[in-house]
Amino acid sequence: MTQQIQLSETQTTILAAACSRDDRLVFPVTAKLKGGAVGNVLKSLLKKGLIEEIASKDDATVWRVGEDGTPLTLRATATADAALGIETADDAQLEEAATPAAPRRQREGSKQEALIAMLKRPEGTSIAEITAEFGWQPHTVRGAIAGALKKKLGLEVTSEKIEGRGRIYKIQD
Incomplete structure (x- = not known):
C-alpha cells in the first residue's frame, strides 16, 4: 500500500502546470507568490521527490547554478504524476527532455x-x-x-x- 503524498493548493498548482508541459519543466511558475515563497514551495517539492534538478537548456528556466557551473532547472518526476493521479509519463520521454545543455561559450571578440x-x-x-x-x-x-x-x-x-x-x-x- 503506497502512502498518499499531501500537497498544498500551491504545490498542486505548480506540479499540475509542470506535468501538463511537454518538457515537464517547473518554470515558468504560474502561481502568484510573493518573496521567497516560490523557493520554499519548490524546496519542499524537491524534498518529497516530486521534482528533480536537471541541466537547463534555456537561461529563462535556470533554478540555480551547480558547483561545476552547470545551470540547473527543475522538472516534474513520475512521482508527481502519481501524486496528482495522472497516468505515469514514459521514462524515455523524461530522459529525452533531460539531455544536458551545452556548456556556455564565449562570443569571439566580446x-x-x-x-x-x-x-x-x-x-x-x-x-x-x-x-x-x-x-x-x-x-x-x-x-x-x-x-x-x-x-x-x-x-x-x-x-x-x-x-x-x-x-x-x-x-x-
Missing part, C-alpha cells in the same frame, strides 16, 4: 572575453586598468567580476593587494 584575457595575464589587472580599457565605472567592473565571471561562468577570480599598484585581480589557468 568585452567579456577581453576582460577574462586581462585577468589571465600573469600580472593580473586592477579595477583602474579595466576601467581605462573599457570605459566602465568601477562598480560595473566589480559587478562583472562577481556576477558574470564568478556566478554565471564559475571562474575563480582571486585578488591581492600589491604595493604601488593596488588590488590586483587574477584568474589562474
Whole structure:
C-alpha cells in the first residue's frame, strides 16, 4: 500500500502546470507568490521527490547554478504524476527532455572575453586598468567580476593587494 503524498493548493498548482508541459519543466511558475515563497514551495517539492534538478537548456528556466557551473532547472518526476493521479509519463520521454545543455561559450571578440584575457595575464589587472580599457565605472567592473565571471561562468577570480599598484585581480589557468 503506497502512502498518499499531501500537497498544498500551491504545490498542486505548480506540479499540475509542470506535468501538463511537454518538457515537464517547473518554470515558468504560474502561481502568484510573493518573496521567497516560490523557493520554499519548490524546496519542499524537491524534498518529497516530486521534482528533480536537471541541466537547463534555456537561461529563462535556470533554478540555480551547480558547483561545476552547470545551470540547473527543475522538472516534474513520475512521482508527481502519481501524486496528482495522472497516468505515469514514459521514462524515455523524461530522459529525452533531460539531455544536458551545452556548456556556455564565449562570443569571439566580446568585452567579456577581453576582460577574462586581462585577468589571465600573469600580472593580473586592477579595477583602474579595466576601467581605462573599457570605459566602465568601477562598480560595473566589480559587478562583472562577481556576477558574470564568478556566478554565471564559475571562474575563480582571486585578488591581492600589491604595493604601488593596488588590488590586483587574477584568474589562474
